[in-house]
Amino acid sequence: MAIDLFLGGLGGGLFLFYELWELPVSIGLLSLGLVVVGGVVLLMELGHPWRAWRAICRPFSSWISRGVIFVLLFVVSSSLYIAPALDLFSWLPWSPLSLGGKVLGVIAGASACLVALYPGFVLSASPSIPSWNSPLLPVLFFSQSLTGASGILLLLSPLGLLNQRLEGISSLAVLLIGANFVLIAFYLMVLKKSGLAAQESVRHLSEGALSLIFKAGVILVGTVVPLLVVVWIPSAVVLAGACVLLGGLLFRYCVLKSGVYVPFAIT
The missing domain is CATH 1.20.120 (Four Helix Bundle (Hemerythrin (Met), subunit A))
Structure with missing residues (x-):
């Protein structure tokens, strides 16, 4: 999915x-x-x-x-x-x-x-999965979609399709990557203050089986690396684009896999 x-x-x-x-x-x-x-x-x-x-x-x-x-x-x-x-x-x-x-x-x-x-x-x-049942999730997914789209454009930049727009797209990518990081942090903070099932989802991401994928894939590769590359090594924006795309895919995977099912929406 x-x-x-x-x-x-x-x-x-x-x-x-x-x-x-x-x-x-x-x-x-x-x-x-x-x-x-x-x-x-x-x-x-x-x-x-x-x-x-x-x-x-x-x-x-x-x-x-x-x-x-x-x-x-x-x-x-x-x-x-x-x-x-x-x-x-x-x-x-x-x-x-x-x-x-x-x-x-x-x-x-x-x-x-x-x-x-x-x-x-x-x-x-999905009220029976508290970590999904959040009004922040549509915002996060939309932000991730825009960030991923900017990653595609960075990845395609060597083809010469962007002409003079690459600088503007790179600047927007930096803003979107930063915004995504803030949204993810806020989302996790809200979950930590929610019920036990939501807190367990956060534990899966921070300490459990998904922690390596989340920390190394979503945060490091999908956020920190592309941010540094676009800002400090603009000639390597292709790498930044690839990292953004990988991080976006892994983020969705982590959200899906970290969901804890609670019958009758007991949180």
């Missing part, structure tokens, strides 16, 4: 940067591809992918249903928004600057935000 949450969030965050910085169409296609692949991985994990259509049938009571709708809305709107930039579809009667293109851009951008947010809402709607 960590992989589909990771890929979907990356795709949503990357599309926001694609729109914000008017990046090359290849970046838009990559964002779309990440969301689609994340959706496919999720379907495979459900065990019965051909029954997945049922997932859309409960949007008023299920965040998974809402998530499916968000993904479908993003795939359709972003495809239509990107299409005129491709030679094959250059005949389409709208462009990013036309009224129709602007409307599609707004819809695609909004749905990209929702795609990046909804995994956090899926987990936070």
Whole structure:
């Protein structure tokens, strides 16, 4: 499950940067591809992918249903928004600057935000796992998605796709990495002051089986190293991008694995 949450969030965050910085169409296609692949991985994990259509049938009571709708809305709107930039579809009667293109851009951008947010809402709607049942989790997942998207751009920087935008993207990456660290620290602090199950989740991350992955993977490799590289060795931003992506994936893994189930939501 960590992989589909990771890929979907990356795709949503990357599309926001694609729109914000008017990046090359290849970046838009990559964002779309990440969301689609994340959706496919999720379907495979459900065990019965051909029954997945049922997932859309409960949007008023299920965040998974809402998530499916968000993904479908993003795939359709972003495809239509990107299409005129491709030679094959250059005949389409709208462009990013036309009224129709602007409307599609707004819809695609909004749905990209929702795609990046909804995994956090899926987990936070689990009262029987107190460490997931937190309003901070959607914020954390959204922040992680944006940070991961900046990591992808840093990783792709040698391809020359970013032109003069690399400096701005690097600066934003520093801010996002720092913000993520603060959010993670605050999240853990809140859990430590919560019930026993939430405290046990923190123990798993700080002392238990997940401590090495969390401390070395999420904090050191995913936070400290890329921060130092971007600030002090800007010529090695590719390394920073790779570290950010690895840290983001491991963060989701740690959140999922550290959850302690409590029947009847007894905390």
